Amino acid sequence: MSTNFLKNYITAHHSALDSIPTESVEKIIQLFKTALDEDRQIFVFGNGGSAANASHFITDLGKGASDKTYKRFRCLSINDNVSWMTAIGNDYSYDDVFLRQLENYAKPQDIILMMSVSGNSPNLVKATEWAKNNQVYSIALTGRTGGKLKELADLLIPIASDHYGRVEDCHMHICHMICYAFMELEELQQQ
Template sequence: MNHNAISKYLNASQAAVDYIPVDKVHQLATAMLRTYEKKGNIFIMGNGGSGATASHVAGDFVKGASFGLEKRFKCICINDNLPALMAIANDISYEAIFEEQLKNFASKDDLVIGLSGSGNSANVVNALVWAKSQKILTAALTGYKGGKCAEIADISVHIPISDMEIVEDLHLMVFHSIKRMITLELLGDNPGMGAVYDARIR
C-alpha cells in the first residue's frame, strides 16, 4: 500500500491546528473551572465519534484532572447511559435523548457542553436550547460552518474545517489542552496520576 494517504492526512491535521480558536478554548476552560468551583456538574454529549470524545473527556476529568484533589470534578457524559438513551429514543424520539436526561439532573450552576461536527445534530441542538431556557451555561464544539449549535451556545469553539475526522481529532486536542491548563492551575507540579508534560522522545 502507498503511504501517501497517511502523510496527506497527518499534514492536513497539522495545518488544521492553526484553526483552533485559542481564545474560545480559554473561555471554555475558565467556564469548566468555575463550574468546578461552584460544585456544579459538567454535562457533555455527542453522537458517534463525538460521543466517543465526550466519553473520553468525562473519563479524563473524573480521574485524570481530579486525582490528588479533595474536591473532584463532576463531569458526566450523558451519551454513556445506553438504557436511558434507548428508552427515550424508542418511546419519545432520538432527538430528545440528551434533553430528557438533562431535565433529570441539570441545574443553574452546571455547564452543558455539546459536540457536533456539523453543529446541526438535532439531539444536541435540543439539549442546548433546553439548557439555555433554564439559564444554564452552554458550550458547543463544532466544525464545518458551525451550524445551529455554534449559534445557540454561550461559548462556541468553532473549528472551520470541512473534514469530520480532523474536526474530531481537534476537538479532543481542545479538551486535552483544557485538562492540562486546569490541572496545572489546581495541582501545579503534581498534575495527577499518569500526566506527563514533556513531549520529547525518551
Template sequence: MNRPYFESYIERQKAVYDAIPLDQVQRIIDLIHQCWADDRQLFAFGNGGSASNVSHFITDLGKSASDRMGKRFRCLSLNENVAWITALGNDYAYEDVYMGQLQNYARPGDLVLTLSVSGNSPNVVKAVDWANTNGLTTIALVGGKRGRVADIAHEVIVVDDTHYGRVEDAQMTICHMLCYGFIES
C-alpha cells in the first residue's frame, strides 16, 4: 500500500461521517430514552463486524450510560450467547438465531436495534419482521445497499457507502453517539 491509498481511504471515511443524518440519530436517542424511562428492554444484534459493534454498543449503554443515568438500561446483545445461537441454528435454522431469542425475551413495547452492512442477512430480516409483527419498535443501521431490513424497520439510518470497513466504522460512531448522548448530556 502507498500513502495515496491511505489518504483516499480517510477522505472517503470523512465523507461517510459528514453524511450521518444527525436528526435521525436524535430520533433514535429519543426512542432509547423512552425505552429506558418505560423500563423496557433494548435488544441488539448483527453479524460479523456488526456483531462486534453491537457488543461494544451494549457494553457502553449497559455500563457507562447506566452509570451516568442513575438507573440501569435493560439491554442485551443477542449475538453473545454461543450456546443459544448454535442450538437455534442447529435445531431450526441459522436464520432463526435472533428471532428465536426474541421469542423468549421480548415483549410488546420493547426496542430492537440491528446493525447490518448489507441489510439482507436472513437472520436479521427475520428477527426484525418478527419484532414488527409482535409490537416492538425496530431500528436498523445499514449500508448503502440498504437491503430488505431498510424497507421494514421503523427507523433506519443508511450509511451511504458499500465498503464494509467504512460502514462498520460509521455504525460504531453512530453507536458511540447514541451512548455518549446519555453519558455526556
C-alpha cells in the first residue's frame, strides 16, 4: 500500500472540508430551529451512499438532537421505506420515488434536504421541482458543480470536490454539525 496515497487522500479531504460554507450551514440550523418552533416537517433523502447518510442524519436529528430540545423534531428519511419505494418505482417510475412520498406527506413551509454528489439525480430533480411548486423549502448538499439542483434548490451547499467519498463524508460532517448544534448549544434547545 502506498503511504503517499493515504497522505494525499487526507490532504484532499482537508481541502474538501475547508470548502464547507459555515454561513450556509448556520442558515440550515436556523431553518431547522424555525421548523422545530413551528412544528414543520423535515424530509431528508438521497440515493446510494447519500441514502445511507440521510438515514444516519435523521437518526441523529430525530433521536439525539430531539433528546436535547424542548420538543421533538418532526423528521423523516423518505428513502427508508423499501416497500413503498419499490411499489412507486415499479408502478410509476424510479424518478418518482421521492416526489410521490412528498405528495402524501409534505405541506407548505416544510423542508426537504437532499444529498447528491452529482446534483443530477432525476428523482431528486423531480422532488425539488415539486417542492418549488408546493411552497416546500429545498436544501441540496452536492458536489462541486451542483448539477441541476444548483438551479432548483432554495439553498445549495456544494463541496469543492468531485470525489464521491470525500463529498459524501463532507455531507455527513454538515449533518453532524447541524445535529450537534442542537445537542450542544443551549440557545437552540429552548423555545
